[in-house]
Amino acid sequence: MKDEQKLLDEQQKKTGVSRRNFLKTVTGTAAGIGISQVFNPALVSAMKKALETHPVLWIQGQGCSGCSVSLLNNVDPAIADVLLKVISLQFHPTVMASEGETALENLYKIAEEYKGKFSLAVEGSIPMAADGKYCIIGELNHKEITMVDLVKDLGAKAGSVLAIGTCAAYGGIPAAEGSETGATGVMEFFKTYGIKTPVVNIPGCPSHPDWIVGSIVHLLTKGIPELDDDGRPVIFFGENIHDNCPHIDEYDAGEMSEKFSDPKGCRMDLGCKGPDTYADCYKRKWNSGMNWCVDNAVCIGCVEPGFPDSASPFYEPS
Amino acid sequence: MAGCKPQAAPVAAGKKIKVSIDPITRIEGHLKAEVEVKDGVVVDARIHGGMYRGFEQILTGRDPRDATQITQRICGVCPTAHATASSLALDDAFNVKLTKNGRIARNLILGANFLQSHILHFYHLAALDYVNGPDVAPFVPRYANNDVRVSKDINDIAVGQYLEALEMRKICHEMVALLGGKMPHVQGVVVGGTTEIPTREALNAYAERFKKVRKFIMEKYIPIVYLLAGPYGDLLKTGGGYKNCVAWGVFPMDDAGNTLLKRGVVTDGKDYPVDPALIKEYVKYSFFDDSTTGLNPSEGRTIPDPYKDDAYSFIKAPRYNNKPHEAGPLARMWVTNPELSKIGQEKLGVKKMRDIGDAAFSILGRHVARAEETAIVADAVEQWLSEAVPGKETFVPAPIPDSAHGLGLTEAPRGCLLHYVEIKDKVIANYQITSATIWNANPMDDMGQRGPMEQALIGIPVPDPENPVNVGRLIRSFDP
Numbered sequence: 001m002k003d004e005q006k007l008l009d010e011q012q013k014k015t016g017v018s019r020r021n022f023l024k025t026v027t028g029t030a031a032g033i034g035i036s037q038v039f040n041p042a043l044v045s046a047m048k049k050a051l052e053t054h055p056v057l058w059i060q061g062q063g064c065s066g067c068s069v070s071l072l073n074n075v076d077p078a079i080a081d082v083l084l085k086v087i088s089l090q091f092h093p094t095v096m097a098s099e100g101e102t103a104l105e106n107l108y109k110i111a112e113e114y115k116g117k118f119s120l121a122v123e124g125s126i127p128m129a130a131d132g133k134y135c136i137i138g139e140l141n142h143k144e145i146t147m148v149d150l151v152k153d154l155g156a157k158a159g160s161v162l163a164i165g166t167c168a169a170y171g172g173i174p175a176a177e178g179s180e181t182g183a184t185g186v187m188e189f190f191k192t193y194g195i196k197t198p199v200v201n202i203p204g205c206p207s208h209p210d211w212i213v214g215s216i217v218h219l220l221t222k223g224i225p226e227l228d229d230d231g232r233p234v235i236f237f238g239e240n241i242h243d244n245c246p247h248i249d250e251y252d253a254g255e256m257s258e259k260f261s262d263p264k265g266c267r268m269d270l271g272c273k274g275p276d277t278y279a280d281c282y283k284r285k286w287n288s289g290m291n292w293c294v295d296n297a298v299c300i301g302c303v304e305p306g307f308p309d310s311a312s313p314f315y316e317p318s
Numbered sequence: 319m320a321g322c323k324p325q326a327a328p329v330a331a332g333k334k335i336k337v338s339i340d341p342i343t344r345i346e347g348h349l350k351a352e353v354e355v356k357d358g359v360v361v362d363a364r365i366h367g368g369m370y371r372g373f374e375q376i377l378t379g380r381d382p383r384d385a386t387q388i389t390q391r392i393c394g395v396c397p398t399a400h401a402t403a404s405s406l407a408l409d410d411a412f413n414v415k416l417t418k419n420g421r422i423a424r425n426l427i428l429g430a431n432f433l434q435s436h437i438l439h440f441y442h443l444a445a446l447d448y449v450n451g452p453d454v455a456p457f458v459p460r461y462a463n464n465d466v467r468v469s470k471d472i473n474d475i476a477v478g479q480y481l482e483a484l485e486m487r488k489i490c491h492e493m494v495a496l497l498g499g500k501m502p503h504v505q506g507v508v509v510g511g512t513t514e515i516p517t518r519e520a521l522n523a524y525a526e527r528f529k530k531v532r533k534f535i536m537e538k539y540i541p542i543v544y545l546l547a548g549p550y551g552d553l554l555k556t557g558g559g560y561k562n563c564v565a566w567g568v569f570p571m572d573d574a575g576n577t578l579l580k581r582g583v584v585t586d587g588k589d590y591p592v593d594p595a596l597i598k599e600y601v602k603y604s605f606f607d608d609s610t611t612g613l614n615p616s617e618g619r620t621i622p623d624p625y626k627d628d629a630y631s632f633i634k635a636p637r638y639n640n641k642p643h644e645a646g647p648l649a650r651m652w653v654t655n656p657e658l659s660k661i662g663q664e665k666l667g668v669k670k671m672r673d674i675g676d677a678a679f680s681i682l683g684r685h686v687a688r689a690e691e692t693a694i695v696a697d698a699v700e701q702w703l704s705e706a707v708p709g710k711e712t713f714v715p716a717p718i719p720d721s722a723h724g725l726g727l728t729e730a731p732r733g734c735l736l737h738y739v740e741i742k743d744k745v746i747a748n749y750q751i752t753s754a755t756i757w758n759a760n761p762m763d764d765m766g767q768r769g770p771m772e773q774a775l776i777g778i779p780v781p782d783p784e785n786p787v788n789v790g791r792l793i794r795s796f797d798p
Contacts, residue, residue: 055455062371065346066394066502069438073488073501080481089456093343096456097446099790100339106459127370133605133624134632136348136368139340173391178376180622206394206502260513261713286500287492290523296499296506297513300387308388313381317718 050220051088055110055118057154058092058164061135061147062174062183063124066206067165068094074209075288082213087220090118093137104138104145111157119219120158120197125167125174126151126189129182151186152193160219161186161199164212169201169231170305177309187231198224201231205302210284211236228278230305241299242274244282260297267294271315273301331357335783340366342790344443345798346395349759351789355780360789363768363775365759367633370605374620377749382408382718382741385749386508389737392753394502395438398431398494399730400753401507403737408509411724411739414716418573420511422702423712425569426524427498427507428728429699433531434490435731436647436692437539439797440685441483447791448546449476463785467549479538486534489527496520511713518708525703532696536659543689544665547682552779557792558679559774563649564638564757566592566736568729569698578698579691579729582653585641589653594725597736599634599752600763606634611764615738616723618750635760635769636752644770645733645757646796648678648687659693662686681778681788684795718744730754732797755798771796 058068072079083089089096091107098106111118124147127134132146139145155161163186166172174183184192187199200219202211215233218225225233242248247266250256257265268275277299285292293299301311308314333356340350348368353360373392377385386404390397402424409416416424450466450473451457468476491501497516498504506513514520547554567581583590599618601611606629607621623629635642643649651671663669671690677683719741726737733754740748760769768776771793778788 060348062369064391064394064397064502066391066397069394069502072438072442072484073491075488079484079488083456084452084454092456093341094346095442096343097451097458097460099341099343102459102461103341103343130624134370134622136350136366137341139338139350142338144340173376173388174371176376176388178378179372180375181370181372183371205391259713259715260508261511261515261711263515287495288488290492290495291499291514293499293505295514296504297508298505300505302503308384312384314387315381315383 046221047086047217051085053114053117054220055088055090055114056121056216057090057107057110057118058121058123059137059150059154060093061122061124061126061137061151061168062181063165063167065094065123067123067212068092070206071209071212073287074213086213087216100138101140104140108140111154115157117159119160119162119216120154121162121164122151122168122186123164125171125183125185127174127181127183128189128192129180134181151189152195155186155190155195155197158197160224161197162215162219163187163199163201163231165207166203166205166302166307169203170307172205173308199231200224200227200233203232203237203303204279205307208236208281208284208286232303236280237278237303239278239280239282240275241277241279241282241294242272245274245294246282247294267298269316270298271313272298273311273314274299276310277301277304279303334361337780337783337786337789339786339789342793344446344794346393347755347798349793349798351775351793353775353780353786353789355783355786358779358781360775360778360780363772364630365761365769365771365793367631367759367761370622370624370632372620372622373751374749377746380746382411382739382744382746383509385737385739385746387503389751390503392751393730395435396431396730396732397501397503398428398498398507399728399735400737401504402428403726403728403735405507405509405726406728407724407726407737407739409724410726411722411741412509412716412719413722414510414714416511417711417714419515419707419710420712420714421570421573422706423497423512423516424507425702426699426706427494427504427512429569429695429702430490430493430524430528431501432695432731433535433692433699434487434494436688437483437490437535438487439731440539440543440688441480442487443797444685444794445476445480447787447794448550449473451477451480461785461787463782465785465787468546472545476542479542482534482538486531489531493524493527493531496524508713510716513713515710515712516706516708521703521706521708528699528703532700535692535696540659540661540689540693543685544661546685547665550682553681553791554677554683555680556778556788557681557774557795558676559644559770560642561676561679562586562641562643562770563652564643564645564734565650565653566727566729566734568650569695578694579650580654581727583638583643584652585639585643594727594736596639597636597752598640599636601634602764603629603631603761604634605629605632615736615750615752616725618738618748620750631761633756633760635763636757637763637767640765642763642767642770642773643757644774645754646684647691647731648684649733650729651687651691652678656694658690662690681791681795688797720744733757758796759798771798
């Protein structure tokens with residue numbers, strides 16, 4: 001932690017952006033605010049440099065592409081600006097033009113060229129059972145490459161890793177009880193293979209676009225953000241949902257919802273996992289601030305390391 | 319580059335060349351295509367599904383209601399469809415009847431995501447097969463000889479629309495979230511209806527957004543699909559495949575279960591009503607235990623065998639009446655046979671979907687069907703908005719039955735979707751999912767019949783095996 005702080009301070013000097021101001025812009029000051037202020041001049045120049053020197057390679061294992069789709073929902077800056085002005089996204093299976101060997105050759109070429117500098121974004125878990133056969137990501141020189149091969153290779157070469165979504169961070173749904181694929185999150189995978197590259201977990205099922213873009217921008221301009229014990233940025237995952245819930249007064253008054261469609265009341269009796277869950281959804285909300293899980297139904301604790309088993313059954317017995 | 323023509327590489331006549339594309343990108347999931355090219359056309363094809371997670375195994379033993387959350391994580395592009403299929407299976411098992419407002423709220427949630435998914439598919443997944451993106455990553459590198467045939471003007475228009483479509487699909491997700499909580503992965507669709515009673519404000523916010531999206535669909539998306547039919551007219555003549563269709567029907571329009579897009583099967587040119595008992599899943603060439611082959615989903619089992627000899631895919635091979643069938647917008651539109659949009663009628667010179675004839679079963683035909691379907695769903699969304707009643711109940715509580723089974727049949731944007739649940743002692747004893755891409759991207763079955771996507775690849779032109787552009791075009795026309 002001490003080293004990280006030093007790194008932050010140093011980068012702050014370079015970029016001329018104070019940590020406090022930066023955090024304010026990244027976290028937003030009110031519900032629904034994205035990271036529009038990333039376009040202040042000092043950050044723009046820091047990011048322009050990052051765009052040239054710090055490519056992001058986004059790879060997918062056992063996942064649903066839901067975090068990629070969620071990223072597309074970024075409000076401010078609009079995703080087109082994120083792709084063209086903020087992140088040099090050199091590889092992304094869902095959006096890139098190339099396919100087949102051309103795509104993989106480019107992936108390895110960039111990883112070699114920017115060794116120790118590029119960020120590896122991992123979406124989906126890594127199936128370690130059956131020699132990695134449960135997830136084949138492509139073919140190079142007539143050889144099948146598994147997700148295990150890819151993360152081992154690129155993970156060691158990367159300057160940092162962003163484990164995006166609960167699958168990549170902790171194993172998530174593919175690692176739930178009953179699975180036999182050996183689905184694993186990045187940190188645990190690195191432990192197994194002794195890979196020392198720093199990892200930032202950005203969980204959520206899916207992860208919120210502000211969490212993804214905010215963490216990437218932080219990484220590009222100021223280095224690794226402060227992380228909690230589960231490897232998550234404190235700026236996004238530092239607050240308890242229940243303690244900050246807009247329904248907390250109703251909870252204190254003992255007013256509990258009895259069925260989903262009750263517009264009022266605390267959702268705990270329905271199975272809400274807000275008390276066990278740390279994320280800023282309560283103020284950030286989802287999809288441009290339209291709504292969030294607790295106002296609609298219940299929180300299912302999707303950002304927590306044990307998800308889904310720690311939260312299942314999601315609802316109280318009826 | 320714009321305007322460039324495919325150049326045939328010097329390949330000896332009569333010689334077979336193996337071409338492998340892995341990964342196939344701009345899809346959801348992990349696919350590999352392996353084709354054999356002879357004299358510039360595909361003569362054999364294999365589609366490999368490269369990922370297995372084990373949802374059916376994970377669901378066993380859980381609270382049945384958890385299935386609606388867990389199965390959404392199968393696909394981040396169409397989670398609402400899995401939420402719907404799962405809820406329908408549970409409605410059936412719990413024996414619960416929805417309120418009218420509950421049915422309409424579910425349609426508004428699923429409908430908004432149909433619009434989102436079709437826009438995303440055309441612009442962000444498929445369009446780069448026909449136009450060039452900006453010359454920066456991730457739009458470069460691309461095939462050296464990528465057969466882009468549009469003028470610079472049209473290319474610029476398409477790139478502008480690509481960016482605008484990013485905004486449109488985001489707005490569609492806002493519509494989903496207004497009633498469904500958040501997106502991807504909604505909280506709001508549950509057994510018994512939906513969790514949040516729509517307020518006047520929420521419906522107004524939905525309607526205001528919908529207006530923008532619909533304008534984009536009618537004025538940009540549909541016209542540009544027909545515009546491509548000019549320079550790429552030959553792609554209306556290739557990639558047909560079996561021309562068999564399965565459609566389970568979607569968007570209930572009344573309590574009797576009549577759906578906007580009809581339920582039906584077309585086999586060898588003849589129409590049949592759907593009998594779910596005729597669905598069987600084969601695994602001879604799939605990485606699953608041979609003892610599980612040929613089973614109906616109601617007795618289905620999922621036992622992976624990743625080292626199995628001769629197997630080449632983690633996708634099972636579902637067959638209807640033992641024959642391969644295509645699923646998706648084309649299958650739905652063929653089964654329903656609606657009138658085409660004004661611009662469609664004008665451009666194609668025909669009135670209804672089936673009047674298009676064989677050209678509908680083609681690489682571009684699938685894009686036409688998808689675009690036309692988007693207009694139909696948009697019209698229906700307008701109707702549901704007028705029918706939704708603010709403040710009226712959308713949810714009917716029901717206890718978990720001790721033992722029961724349920725079947726949920728609906729449609730995802732990319733094709734028909736089946737969920738089957740068996741409940742014993744109030745928990746899931748068996749859960750089976752047959753999803754859209756399983757119908758299209760499956761391998762050969764026990765009888766030796768190729769999967770629909772494999773069959774559709776046969777005969778498509780690949781003049782330059784170093785740049786097999788049409789293989790990707792064909793695969794993405796199915797929206798896997």
